[in-house]
Amino acid sequence: xxxLVAALVLLGVLITVHxxxxxxxxxxVGVRVRVFSIGFGKAxxxxxxxxxxxxxxALPFGGFVLMAGQDAxxxxxxxxxxxxxxxxxxxxxxxxxxxxxxxxxxxPFAILLPLYGMGExxxxxxxxxxxxxxxxMPAGLPGKLQAGDTIVExxxxxxxxxxxxxxxxxxxxxxxxPLRVVVERGEARARVEVELEPRAWSETHPTLGYNTRSHKxxxxxxxxxxxxxxxxxxxxxxxxxxxxxxRVLSVNxxxxxxxxxxxxxxxxxxxxxxxxxxxxxxxxxxxxxSAFEWVLGGPKRWLEExxxxxxxxxxxxxxxxxxxxxxVGPLLxxxxxxxxxxxxxxxxxxxxxxxxxxxxxxGDRTPAxxxxxxxxxxxxxxxxxxxxxxxxxxxxxEANGLxxxxxxxxxxxxxxxxxxxxxxxxxxxPETSKILDxxxxxxxxxxALQPEMLVWRDPEFGEAKQWDVGLLLTTRPxxxxxxxxxxxVDQWAYGWHQANREIPSRxxxxxxxxxxxxxxxxxxxxxxxxxxxxxxxxxxxxxxISQFLQLMVVISLGLAVFNLVPVPGLDGxxxxxxxxxxxxxxPAPPQVHRVVQSIGVVIIITLVVFVLINxxxxxxxxxx
Numbered sequence: 001x002x003x004l005v006a007a008l009v010l011l012g013v014l015i016t017v018h019x020x021x022x023x024x025x026x027x028x029v030g031v032r033v034r035v036f037s038i039g040f041g042k043a044x045x046x047x048x049x050x051x052x053x054x055x056x057x058a059l060p061f062g063g064f065v066l067m068a069g070q071d072a073x074x075x076x077x078x079x080x081x082x083x084x085x086x087x088x089x090x091x092x093x094x095x096x097x098x099x100x101x102x103x104x105x106x107x108p109f110a111i112l113l114p115l116y117g118m119g120e121x122x123x124x125x126x127x128x129x130x131x132x133x134x135x136x137m138p139a140g141l142p143g144k145l146q147a148g149d150t151i152v153e154x155x156x157x158x159x160x161x162x163x164x165x166x167x168x169x170x171x172x173x174x175x176x177x178p179l180r181v182v183v184e185r186g187e188a189r190a191r192v193e194v195e196l197e198p199r200a201w202s203e204t205h206p207t208l209g210y211n212t213r214s215h216k217x218x219x220x221x222x223x224x225x226x227x228x229x230x231x232x233x234x235x236x237x238x239x240x241x242x243x244x245x246x247r248v249l250s251v252n253x254x255x256x257x258x259x260x261x262x263x264x265x266x267x268x269x270x271x272x273x274x275x276x277x278x279x280x281x282x283x284x285x286x287x288x289x290s291a292f293e294w295v296l297g298g299p300k301r302w303l304e305e306x307x308x309x310x311x312x313x314x315x316x317x318x319x320x321x322x323x324x325x326x327x328v329g330p331l332l333x334x335x336x337x338x339x340x341x342x343x344x345x346x347x348x349x350x351x352x353x354x355x356x357x358x359x360x361x362x363g364d365r366t367p368a369x370x371x372x373x374x375x376x377x378x379x380x381x382x383x384x385x386x387x388x389x390x391x392x393x394x395x396x397x398e399a400n401g402l403x404x405x406x407x408x409x410x411x412x413x414x415x416x417x418x419x420x421x422x423x424x425x426x427x428x429x430p431e432t433s434k435i436l437d438x439x440x441x442x443x444x445x446x447x448a449l450q451p452e453m454l455v456w457r458d459p460e461f462g463e464a465k466q467w468d469v470g471l472l473l474t475t476r477p478x479x480x481x482x483x484x485x486x487x488x489v490d491q492w493a494y495g496w497h498q499a500n501r502e503i504p505s506r507x508x509x510x511x512x513x514x515x516x517x518x519x520x521x522x523x524x525x526x527x528x529x530x531x532x533x534x535x536x537x538x539x540x541x542x543x544x545i546s547q548f549l550q551l552m553v554v555i556s557l558g559l560a561v562f563n564l565v566p567v568p569g570l571d572g573x574x575x576x577x578x579x580x581x582x583x584x585x586x587p588a589p590p591q592v593h594r595v596v597q598s599i600g601v602v603i604i605i606t607l608v609v610f611v612l613i614n615x616x617x618x619x620x621x622x623x624x
Contacts, residue, residue: 015038150185163498246279434469568603570600
């Protein structure tokens with residue numbers, strides 16, 4: 001019942017808004033409107049008001065505004081002379097047909113502004129505290145930002161939330177030069193001023209392929225969890241038994257949920273001191289070997305939350321030899337389900353807690369002195385059938401292929417230390433080979449990685465193309481610890497900022513997706529119709545009003561863009577016809593209008609049948 005009501009509300013609002021645009025502008029320019037209908041088919045409710053009949057019809061999958069003169073060959077009522085659509089100038093007709101899509105473009109602003117501007121979920125937002133910096137980006141260079149810094153001012157403008165920093169970056173022009181950034185640092189909250197020159201950044205959309213340019217400082221708001229990578233095999237941590245991807249849970253009994261806490265705790269111990277560590281280790285298990293038989297190509301995505309279930313006594317794994325570290329347990333099995341070319345596969349690990357004793361270095365107790373770094377730039381898993389497993393070694397005598405445990409030092413000569421920036425760099429211009437500098441067992445190696453274009457089927461959105469590199473930089477769901485939150489002191493400005501970010505971005509995505517159907521870059525099997533919309537409406541309604549309104553925004557923008565496609569039967573086709581008349585300065589013959597209308601009817605019927613079949617097969621079988 002929830003699904004049905006949600007779908008009726010969703011479609012009702014979108015259709016009414018679209019047709020209302022045509023209706024209001026037609027009335028404003030003096031065109032007679034005979035029928036205003038929400039839905040197709042037989043009228044369930046109808047009433048007459050003035051010269052217009054208003055209807056709510058049985059099939060709520062569209063609507064129409066019937067205006068005098070839309071049928072060029074119909075017998076003309078004398079009272080319609082001067083009030084017929086075709087009696088109006090081409091420019092006026094363009095306005096009438098453009099009004100529907102423009103209303104669908106305006107609706108998202110009317111939804112998102114109050115949603116973000118007044119919504120309880122956005123009373124608090126991410127603060128300006130730096131969670132982690134990328135060592136190869138401006139923020140991560142020596143003497144610049146540090147994890148735990150709080151940005152309070154940029155070029156003299158006070159800032160208190162992450163979105164305000166994002167807004168400032170979106171306004172940045174390279175001609176401005178470096179930004180003057182003031183941060184509060186350490187427990188004393190000392191004010192420190194640094195100069196940061198944002199780096200020009202390029203991103204390629206993973207499925208649609210278009211490129212976006214921006215500027216970035218190179219930090220994230222979330223803190224890194226205490227997962228470490230061993231950078232020196234002769235370092236204190238390696239000597240004590242710590243391995244890459246181990247998570248340090250405590251240092252001398254002090255909980256260390258963040259990597260920042262680990263670094264601070266290790267820096268605070270005395271030179272040469274004995275240090276007790278409690279770590280968490282995950283090791284692949286062979287209990288589900290099919291999970292590692294990755295024989296089909298296709299992008300991977302997590303389908304469900306991790307499942308943690310207790311498994312058997314840990315003694316056999318934790319005390320395999322005399323003097324082995326004490327296992328404090330419990331032993332858990334960690335599973336993640338991924339979608340891979342429409343199939344669901346599970347990857348599984350055993351999950352143990354260990355107590356280790358390490359000796360602090362005699363000199364500095366910096367991360368480098370301990371022989372550690374964050375593990376976010378290290379390869380956690382390699383698809384045995386993917387591009388990473390075949391990456392070409394550029395060093396003489398070295399075997400091809402990346403391995404789990406390899407740590408990426410740079411991509412195409414640019415150093416990076418955070419997984420988010422590495423992933424973006426690997427995905428930028430994916431048609432070109434990527435040169436990777438890799439640290440492996442104390443050696444510096446170089447590989448050429450060529451991403452592959454894969455075609456995969458999403459059970460909800462049909463066939464799609466995506467570039468794949470065949471590796472994961474993490475297999476854990478919790479590699480970050482949520483950053484600090486702060487009061488959203490200017491929530492309406494936040495709403496305007498978010499709306500102005502999201503709406504143009506979604507319009508661009510939709511335009512490229514629709515355009516790609518004509519160029520072959522996007523599969524027509526991604527077209528969705530009423531069955532998918534009903535299904536999504538139900539899911540969004542169950543998730544809450546915010547998700548439901550977000551879905552309404554996405555579909556409204558899709559309707560706007562799709563209706564502007566210059567195809568007979570759509571608003572875009574009508575606009576093109578009127579535009580041709582405007583350029584030629586003479587009206588098209590009525591017979592031409594009739595032919596175009598007939599072609600439009602055939603196209604619309606064919607499209608409706610296609611999306612209905614595709615919807616049904618996608619929901620209940622393979623995509624068409």
